[in-house]
Amino acid sequence: MSSSSETGAFVQTPSQTVGPFFGYALPYQGGADVVDRTHPAAIRLHGRVFDGAGVGVPDAIVEVWQPDESGVISTELGSFERDGYTFTGFGRVPTTRAGDYTFTTVKPGVAVAGGVAGVAVAGGDATGAGHPEAGAASAAVAVAGAPYALITVFARGLLHHLFTRAYFVDADGAESFESFAQTDATLSTVLADRRATLVASQDGPGSYRFDITLQGDNETVFFDFDA
Amino acid sequence: MAETTQAEISAEIAAIASEVRAAANAGAPPELQARRDYAPYRSSVLRHPTHALVKADPEEIERTSPAFGHTDVDLFEADLTIQHPGEPLGERIVVAGKVLDGEGRPVRNQLIEVWQANASGRYVHKRDQHPAPLDPNFTGVGRVMTGDDGSYRLITIKPGPYPWRNHLNAWRPAHIHFSLFGSAFTQRLVTQMYFPGDPLFALDPIYQSVVDPAAQQRMVSEYDHDLSVPEWALGYRWNIVLTGPKSTWMEQDDDHE
Numbered sequence: 001m002s003s004s005s006e007t008g009a010f011v012q013t014p015s016q017t018v019g020p021f022f023g024y025a026l027p028y029q030g031g032a033d034v035v036d037r038t039h040p041a042a043i044r045l046h047g048r049v050f051d052g053a054g055v056g057v058p059d060a061i062v063e064v065w066q067p068d069e070s071g072v073i074s075t076e077l078g079s080f081e082r083d084g085y086t087f088t089g090f091g092r093v094p095t096t097r098a099g100d101y102t103f104t105t106v107k108p109g110v111a112v113a114g115g116v117a118g119v120a121v122a123g124g125d126a127t128g129a130g131h132p133e134a135g136a137a138s139a140a141v142a143v144a145g146a147p148y149a150l151i152t153v154f155a156r157g158l159l160h161h162l163f164t165r166a167y168f169v170d171a172d173g174a175e176s177f178e179s180f181a182q183t184d185a186t187l188s189t190v191l192a193d194r195r196a197t198l199v200a201s202q203d204g205p206g207s208y209r210f211d212i213t214l215q216g217d218n219e220t221v222f223f224d225f226d227a
Numbered sequence: 228m229a230e231t232t233q234a235e236i237s238a239e240i241a242a243i244a245s246e247v248r249a250a251a252n253a254g255a256p257p258e259l260q261a262r263r264d265y266a267p268y269r270s271s272v273l274r275h276p277t278h279a280l281v282k283a284d285p286e287e288i289e290r291t292s293p294a295f296g297h298t299d300v301d302l303f304e305a306d307l308t309i310q311h312p313g314e315p316l317g318e319r320i321v322v323a324g325k326v327l328d329g330e331g332r333p334v335r336n337q338l339i340e341v342w343q344a345n346a347s348g349r350y351v352h353k354r355d356q357h358p359a360p361l362d363p364n365f366t367g368v369g370r371v372m373t374g375d376d377g378s379y380r381l382i383t384i385k386p387g388p389y390p391w392r393n394h395l396n397a398w399r400p401a402h403i404h405f406s407l408f409g410s411a412f413t414q415r416l417v418t419q420m421y422f423p424g425d426p427l428f429a430l431d432p433i434y435q436s437v438v439d440p441a442a443q444q445r446m447v448s449e450y451d452h453d454l455s456v457p458e459w460a461l462g463y464r465w466n467i468v469l470t471g472p473k474s475t476w477m478e479q480d481d482d483h484e
Contacts, residue, residue: 010331013445013467014261014437016419017268019404021352025342025368026406052273065293065412073291080299090293111287150288154417157270159261159436161417163289186283194278214274224280225289225413226470 015161018154020059023094027061030082032093034064034105041069044207045166045200046102049095049153052215056099060155062212064091064103064166071109071147107168107208108147146180146187149200153212162222166200166210186223194221231269231394233430239267240435247438257439267432269393290411295338296372305371307341307383315365317346317384319460322448325377326407326467328414333377334469340406341381343367348387348401357389382460388427400427400434407467414469421447422463 018026035042045064049057066089067073074089091103148165167187169177181187181195190198197220200210213220243265247258263275308315326334344350344367347359351366367386371379386401402419409415421434428434428443437443445468454462 010327010329010468011442011445012259012329012470013416013418014259014442015416016261016402016404016433016436016446017270018406018417019419021344021350021355022342022404023354024351024366025404026340052277055273057274065288067288073288075294077294077296077298079293079295088293148288150412152412152415155274157268157272157274158263159265159268159271159275159433160263161415162276163413186281186286189283190281215277219276219278221278222276222280223283225283225285 015159017156017159018061018161020156022061022154023059026092027094028080028092031091032101032103033082034066034089034091034103035087036084037104039104039106041106042104042206043107044102044204045105045149045210046100046207047200047209047211048099049101049155050099050211050213050216051157054216056095056097057155057214058095058097058099060095060099060101060153060158062093062095062101062103063152063154064105064149065089065152066105066108066149067111067147069106069109071112073111105149108149110147146177146184148198151210151212153214155214158214162214162220163225164212164220164222165198166208167198168208169199169201171202190221194219197221233394233396236267236394236397236432237430240429240432243267244435244438251439257441258437259439259442261436262438265432265436267393268436269432271436285411285413289413292337292408292410292412292414295408296336300338300370300372304369305379305381307343307365307367307369307381310366311364313364315345315362315384317362317365317387319382320385321380321382321454321456321460321462322403322420322465323378323380323454323462324448324464324466326373326379326409326469327377328409328469329471333375334373334407334409334414335375335377337373337410338406338408339371339373339379341369341371341383341403343383343386343403344389344401346384346387348389350389355389359387359389385422385461388425393432398427398430400425400431405467407469409469409471411471413471416467416469418467419446420465423447423449 049060068087076086076088079088079090093101148167151164153162200208203209345362345365349359388401407416448463448465451462451464
């Protein structure tokens, strides 16, 4: 057995579409509420999923996975059984007939490497910048990147899910996104004319809009992390 | 306008398959995944990206995954036949196997969600208009956490094939939908498990969107008599391999050494 694992004989199982009939299986109560609306830092993250004809996709399901507002990645259980207080970082919501989705969440901080192993959480430093703890992996991790939420899209017609990132930019922050783009290793590789598709832009107090265009002129940048 | 026939869809499927065979004969690496753009599956036409995916190194958030556990998933949810007062109709089956990563290591304590049609090929979904009976004793939704060895075991009813509207007289082979999380979000997988020997494989554009025959087989469970329970249920074994991860198994590596 160990010999086959050393030769890398384990080939991935192919993906198949989520199909149209996930509605009674994957959505769950509280799936859209990464935090409760009464959370002092609660924001709305919303948008529409568009197909290549510019029509909203009514049978998509969107997942969000993100750090909290100080950049800590949660290891808490309870995404399916929300208690209204514990931040688990995960949400899932089906699109409406118009193709819209909405999460209630917080603006993520820049992810802290050690936060996941619990070593960087104790200090109560809410800036999310740094945490150069003595934890194993943290020294090598640059934390200068831009804050974002990982967004995953599934839909009828999508044979393989799509990963994208929603980078948060405030209403007055167009410049800050360009400065992110220069410091963030991933963004700097994305062609300038497509970067804007990765921006969750502020469209009101505590509200950020992130449309997802599966195909076409404004096609969202989707990522392949297996590179 | 006349509806597309199965013969037309089958001709499209065959043309793509022969291109892929020719490429393989010329030395191209096998296609491991479903094609995102697979025109015989009509719904993919306007829903696949046309730009190449942007290759990116996963950051911390992508190298981790939400924690699910006993507070999220009850042990009883692995048995889809006990969710109602009566026994569901159909052929009771055990579906079991292991979830492994790309290096054959168990994907431990991670979430599997499943959903499926009932024995008659009908989903409990308001948009499923197939005129086959609902079963008051079967919903068709289950969840299970993998064990320390990556194993899972579900008890359910063998789902029926069902018609859909991709083209005239289109039928899906019987399948169970699986949604999986690994220890990294990059390992996320939604797929379908099929049953061996289904005559609808050749006709089904979703199954055929995985063009390589060896890759197709990775979606098909095998009948395993050792999993069958005497006087009670037939057993199907299906192992699932997630991608990677490259960086989340360091502790286990050390344990191995």
